[in-house]
Amino acid sequence: MTDQLRRFTSRRSFLKAAGITAVGGLAGLGGVELAQRVGAAQHPATRLVASPLKMKEMHIGFTDGFVSMPAAAEPVPPFFPDPGAPKPFTSYVMGIRNLTGMTEAEMFGQKGHGAITGPFLFCEEGQDFRVHLHNLGLSERGDLIDSHTIHWHGFPNQIVYFDGVPDNSLAVPIGRELIYRYIPEDPGTYMYHCHVEDVEHVHMGLTGLVFVQPALNRQNGNKYAYNDAATQYDREYGFLLTEIDNHAHFNDRHVQDTDWSDYKAAFRLMNGRAYPDTLQLNLDPTAASLGALERLRYQPHSSLIQANEGEKVLIRISNLGFEERSMVLSGIEMNLIGRDAKPLTAGRPDYGVDPPAPGGRGDISTKTYRLDLGPGESRDAIFVAPKFSGSGTADVYPFYDRGYGFVNKEATAAGDGFGGQRTEVRVYPKNTLPAQTRPNGLYDLVKKEWTWATGTEPL
């Protein structure tokens, strides 16, 4: 099928031919695979040769800062809201800022202004993608001199230098930068996070979503999740699921140690926000004023899903919390087409062979109303926006955590229902929304303008 596009054709063709020769007399499913595995023993050629794509280069900074959980969330004194958080914020976090295009002075000006979640990182299959990690230091914890790293979680066949585990390679101390170079070969949805003091830095907010667009996108202007025509979509929305243990965040702000084996999540977040804040549109953390939404300045990413009737919507979802999730989309059938950045559809490759053998394995995609994913897992699902019902401005379908992590208090109490992973799919009549040109782009129907997610700016 589309395998010719996956890598660089000359080398693939050569190895494919070699594999076919080796298959020769062997019969049966397993025999083919075995022969290909053995046949791949030769050194593959260098993979970066002749990439047709322009290099993509970004700068991101790791620091600390303050964010706000929903205004009506139940107080849990003394941990939440944190008395050490300046108004209008409630919680101390570590966070990430997109520094691309900034001067050095502007970059260091972001110290103490980290955002959760981090900027969306994405590139194309085969692209030379470089991410400069700047350690801006912590504004509130001068005593902590932690280095940072980027771990691109799930990147296949990574070398340790670019894997971001400080024990096994290097990390970047305060005031310095380290360049990570990725040449991704496998499209799909991943996640990234700091691996220094991993349980702490991940939980405190040094996390983000990263995904790779397939080479098939370069063929005809359509967008696909994988190199498979069955994975075509019109709009895409990425979600990173995380959690907040109020006690642990309080401890970090107030120079206390945390026993992480006592971990207990209080808030469950989508793209760094808890319901109902998830429904606000994307915000620009560098905007002069955000008015009533000032409290969400460092949680710039919306979790709203918009679509016109009949459009295909791709949901990319990764979980960097420490709990398992069961995300229900009520009223719309989804097609689960990817898991852990590997396609599940017919003809999916066998990655046990180098290069991966196309078509070796069966279709294990499924239709579902629910996406379950544990810590460190990702899913890709596509749904077709149902026909508009004809009343109101949009049909609304809830997309929520069936663990009901958003119910933090008894049903009669104020604040019930606030603080969890819950958002909405809003389906509009045909031609209401203009075409989406960037991932997670959301259209403000009142102001007639786009709101963008950080990291999706054209470079």
Added chain:
Amino acid sequence: MGDRDGTTVMRGRAGVARWLKRFRWLPLVAVGAMGSLMLPTPGAAQGAPLSEGMVCTTSNTASFLLNASSGYISTPDGNSVFMWGYASGSSSFQYPGPVLCVNEGDNVTITLKNGLPVPTSLVFPGLTRVKADGQSVQLDVGANSLSKPAQPNGTVTYTFQATNPGTFLYQSGTDSELQVLMGLVGALVVRPKLKGASGTSYVYDDPSTAYDSNREFIHVLTEIDPHMHHAIELATCTNVSTTPACQPQLPPTYDMTKYQPRYWMINGRSFPDDITPNNSPALPSQPYGALVHVLPKTAQPLPALVRFLNAGPVNYPFHPHSNHDSAIGVDGRVLINPTGGQGGTPTNTSFDRFGFVVAPGQTSDALFNWVDAQQWDPQSNPIGVTQPGAQNRTDGPYWSGSPYLGVKLPLLNGITQWNQCGEYYHFAHSHALFQATNYGTSGGGMLTLIRVDPPPDVQKKYGQNCTGGPGY
């Protein structure tokens, strides 16, 4: 020896040769010692050779003796935890129990001798037609037992035919919610009828499940609440000398609403203990290491095999760095749909995960490759980005000091370098990251390393000699 007491014995010359090959990197002295066929006895670490990878306990007659007994294990933070566990034959207590390896079709006999002060039994989830003392296994509700229990100092003999190849747990079926957590768990591996050429093994009776015979690993995943274990230790008057004499409270109980795990383990050890070799003298009752050691695919065409078994009470979301794990079997069944393909042909339903979730009681067989995809090379293909100098970076002890496989450079002053020959170390760990801690301190727990050695030609090129791993 093995026939009688179920200690380690290999089957025939081919078996010995294959087994010896696994240890080919050991110093010649050690190989010489093995030449006398004094084969390792898991559980009696003293004298057993250091090794890595899965160690099988086998028997010519597929007959094993498991002694349920108590003992102590140590944790990386210096704690000592009271355990119940299975000793193999006449060996001493070990955790987890011995890895019992049998062949498909074998009539397996496992005699459980109960050295505990409470009744205990064995169950074998995924195996069928198990008999206890010749009778079909029945629930014993009164004894809170899923199978016929052995009374203290008593024995029960369990028999079954190993009809399916795959990876299985064996564990206590009596007062299971307590006894399994106390450590009464082990692994049972059923080898398929399908045999490969030298160096090639199969997980199931299908050629797609081929793996490198010298690269077979096992990860038994567990967790421990040390307070629960201490309570049981006291309640059973173990090593308690008081006046008047301690009176055991039998059966001992624990309020499971207070259950709070603090240690998470692979093969009964937490990181970094789990990367020390099998049979490490430092861990006398925890004989099994968890280091996964591979070569790049060019030098090791067949994948490594990691058998995952979750003997704990919750899902463990295991995350291998460096590449996906390919799940080819789950719960002792191969992931091939026999009629799912076109025209009713077989279709391969295996799948690849970077979040390799294993549910309680589940087993899953993973094939693992590491491909040197970009072929970075300091001369012909440098990484092309600035490498920070000494003032601009911090270093980790497992690092070679270089991006390039096989190139070893000094680390920063003050950093101990455990890297041997320019090899790569990748993490593999639970991504519920509080489980990758030792009592809440990060960088421990259910975490191990995947070691990727430079291929032999690269070792030669850079004058490296990769032998053994950390701890040697």
